[in-house]
Amino acid sequence: MNIYTYIMRRLLYVIPVLLGVCAIVFVLFNLVSPDPTLIMLGKHASVKQMAELRAELGLDRPMLEQYFDIVKSAFTFDFGRSWTTKQEISEMIKAGAIPSLTVTLPAFVFSTILSIAISLLVAFYRGKAIDKVVVFACVALMSISSLAYILFGQYVFAFKLGLFEISGYDAGFPYFIPYVLLPILIIVIISVGPDVRFYRTVVLDEVYQDYVRTARAKGLGEKKILFKHVLKNALIPIITFVVIRIPFLILGALLIESFFSIPGLGGITLNAINSSDFPVIRAMTVLSAVAYIIFTVITDVLYTLVDPRVRLS
Amino acid sequence: MEVVKEQKSKNLWQHAWGTLLSDKFAVTSMAIVTIYFLVAIFSSLGFIAADWTKEIGPSYAPPSADYIFGLDIFGRSVLAKTLKGTEVAMSVGLVTGIISMIIGVTLGGIAGYFGGKIDEVIVWFYTTFNSIPYIMLLVAITFILGKGILAVYLALGLTSWVNLCRLIRGEVIRHKDREYVQAAAAIGGGDFRKLFLHILPNVMHIVIINFSLQFQTAIKSEVILSYLGLGVQGQPSWGTMINDAKLELARGNWWQLAAATLAMFIVVLAFNTLGDALRDALDPKLKGK
Numbered sequence: 133m134n135i136y137t138y139i140m141r142r143l144l145y146v147i148p149v150l151l152g153v154c155a156i157v158f159v160l161f162n163l164v165s166p167d168p169t170l171i172m173l174g175k176h177a178s179v180k181q182m183a184e185l186r187a188e189l190g191l192d193r194p195m196l197e198q199y200f201d202i203v204k205s206a207f208t209f210d211f212g213r214s215w216t217t218k219q220e221i222s223e224m225i226k227a228g229a230i231p232s233l234t235v236t237l238p239a240f241v242f243s244t245i246l247s248i249a250i251s252l253l254v255a256f257y258r259g260k261a262i263d264k265v266v267v268f269a270c271v272a273l274m275s276i277s278s279l280a281y282i283l284f285g286q287y288v289f290a291f292k293l294g295l296f297e298i299s300g301y302d303a304g305f306p307y308f309i310p311y312v313l314l315p316i317l318i319i320v321i322i323s324v325g326p327d328v329r330f331y332r333t334v335v336l337d338e339v340y341q342d343y344v345r346t347a348r349a350k351g352l353g354e355k356k357i358l359f360k361h362v363l364k365n366a367l368i369p370i371i372t373f374v375v376i377r378i379p380f381l382i383l384g385a386l387l388i389e390s391f392f393s394i395p396g397l398g399g400i401t402l403n404a405i406n407s408s409d410f411p412v413i414r415a416m417t418v419l420s421a422v423a424y425i426i427f428t429v430i431t432d433v434l435y436t437l438v439d440p441r442v443r444l445s
Numbered sequence: 446m447e448v449v450k451e452q453k454s455k456n457l458w459q460h461a462w463g464t465l466l467s468d469k470f471a472v473t474s475m476a477i478v479t480i481y482f483l484v485a486i487f488s489s490l491g492f493i494a495a496d497w498t499k500e501i502g503p504s505y506a507p508p509s510a511d512y513i514f515g516l517d518i519f520g521r522s523v524l525a526k527t528l529k530g531t532e533v534a535m536s537v538g539l540v541t542g543i544i545s546m547i548i549g550v551t552l553g554g555i556a557g558y559f560g561g562k563i564d565e566v567i568v569w570f571y572t573t574f575n576s577i578p579y580i581m582l583l584v585a586i587t588f589i590l591g592k593g594i595l596a597v598y599l600a601l602g603l604t605s606w607v608n609l610c611r612l613i614r615g616e617v618i619r620h621k622d623r624e625y626v627q628a629a630a631a632i633g634g635g636d637f638r639k640l641f642l643h644i645l646p647n648v649m650h651i652v653i654i655n656f657s658l659q660f661q662t663a664i665k666s667e668v669i670l671s672y673l674g675l676g677v678q679g680q681p682s683w684g685t686m687i688n689d690a691k692l693e694l695a696r697g698n699w700w701q702l703a704a705a706t707l708a709m710f711i712v713v714l715a716f717n718t719l720g721d722a723l724r725d726a727l728d729p730k731l732k733g734k
Contacts, residue, residue: 152573160585271721275661276716277668279687280706287694386580387672404671405584417581424576 135436136393142432146425153421154202161414162191171408172215189215202414207420216407221415222398231301232396235312236381239319246320247327255335255356266328271399273325274303282391285318299393309371313355315388334369338362368438375431379423464726471722477715485535488528497525497681498688505698508607515700517689527704532683534712537597537667538660540667544602545659546652549609550645556610557617567614570628571607579604583666587675594677597670601663609655616648650727657723661716664709680714 168191169182186192205211211221254263290298296314337343339362347357389398397416403411455463465471489495500520501512508515514523517718539588546607555566574582574734582604620626621644635713664683671684683705 148569149573149576152569153576156577160582160589165585165589166591178686271713271717273712275710275717277665277683277687277706277709279668279672282703283690283694283702284706287699291695369511380578387669401674401731405675408588413581413584417585420578420581421576424578428576 138435138436142429143355146429150422151203152204153425154199154206154418155350155419157414158199158202158423161410162195162202165410167300168215168408168410189414205415206418209419211418212411214404214409216404216409216410216412221412225415225419228397228400229293230275230393231303231308231394232389232398233355233381233383234308235387235394235396238312239316239323239385240377240381242316243320243323247260247324248331249330249368250324251331251335252358254332254365255339255362256354257271258336267332270325270328273321274329278387282319282387283316285321286391288423289317290314299391301392301394311392312393315385315392315394319385320387329364331370334366334373336361337369338365341365365394368435372431372435373432373436375427376424379420379427447582456519461650461723461726465722466724466726470718471726473721474578474715474722477711478719481712482535483517484528485531488532494525494528497521497529503694505696505710507698508700511658514704515698518693518700523686523701523704526686526701527683527708529681529706530683530686530705533594533677533680533684534664534667534709535603536594538663538716539728541601541605541663542659544598545606546656548603549606549655550613550652552606553610554617555693556641557614558621558636558644558696560618562591567610571610575607580669583670584673587670592675592678598678600670600675602610605659605662609652611660612651612655613648616651616723619645620644620647650723652718654723654727657716657720661720663711664713664716668709 155438167182167184169190170177173181173185183192183288190198209222210227213219213226214221214224217320223413239245250266254266257263286298290296299311301311337359339358343365344357344361347361349356352361386402387400388394389396390402393399398414403409404416465475472491486492488495501522502516502520504516504518504520506512506520507515508599512524513524514527517523517526545702552567552571556564573679583600586600586603587596590599621639626639626643629639634643667676667682668684668687671682676682676684676689686701686705690699690705693699
């Protein structure tokens, strides 16, 4: 298949997926979820009050119209207003994106670099004691609940030892730095286990390839093979793995943000969940789905550009 | 003339079982999982931790010889609550695993076997589904079903089948034109017979490995749902215990968090180790990696 036709087809596939996402969101939040007016007004609301609120919220409009509103919001990012704070949701998202990114972005960069470094190291010593210890340590790290990391981390490092701020946030550089250090540290610890395991498998998949044997046969040193040949080839799955995770950075770290009172998107989402604020939940769902779809397309296109074998299949 | 005695060769499953038994990590993990299942069964039958609601001492008594894991705010034994919590954890893991197995295997099998339009629709469906963040789907489903353990089962089960579905689809595509499937067709086997009786047993190893990993993910997710206030109600679970600990920690009461975390850590670690061991035993391609 021609590379341009492939990319075009991949781009066009976004449309049915996006319509599908909106359909699922519509079914979940507009069709089968419990009547939001009942949640907002409480059990003792009169029928008239409920009808008025339904009209005010636009819930009495035709179903198809409500569905197309969701589809439209995926393009315009105009999600209407929050039911609880009455704020414009797009404004809330704009305000929350930066605090979220100050936590998730550095955490993501550190954990990725650290994990790739560790996985190259253990791949170099594969089968030896250090490899086994690291792999076991990763599995052990993965087996602890992320909530336990957050609670213990906050209690021990911030509350008991006073090394970090317990919670809070100050906008603007460099004022936010003391507040984000501990959250970043905790995210790095949570992600290092699964990441090292993944990158290690990726590197080891390459180590057993024929070209590595050839390189060895022509007398190259193990270090040179690993860092020059293997790393270059392993970069393809690594990039895929990295790019696909970017949308989750935007969504923020739900639990971390709520524990450390960081006014990011994760916190907004959590508040919306707690107060059944459907428009905000819907907006966050659509937003992150759109981000996910865009970044999957980017990975797929990158993949075809780097690895011609993909196009053939 | 010598008569050669026919020696029965081991099949894949016997081989895998042998490999598993020779791996001491795998054996330990299986023992741990069995113990947890037994605790869960005995506690649901009322043999263990039936008196978890009873006040047995002062509020927030720290761990001591009398109270191994200390007491909670109402003077209830944290140990008994932890044991009782096993019930929720193991049932959530099991039911979730079964739901996602049924959906994943059926859809993946049908998509891979029939191909064409059916395949396109199923692939579109899981791509769409996968684009929505897991946590949002969980929240939406628990909103609809109300709170409680049934909602937890369904929410976790309905959101975790995509990976298995994708793997099964790929594997079935690879198998469907092989000789043994043609042979089954030649003796008059229909589509569903070929798919479910001939191909699926050959891709079963993927299902088993996935089930083991799915189990521990479900246990971990239950904790998150409980923290969001969408989890199990009126019954102790490790999630609700960790959630309670949020307020207790500021007063220095760490034992409830420690007990729940420890109980969870051991079983999740066992399932992770077991998953890896199963992969080594059932998927010879990956051996030694």
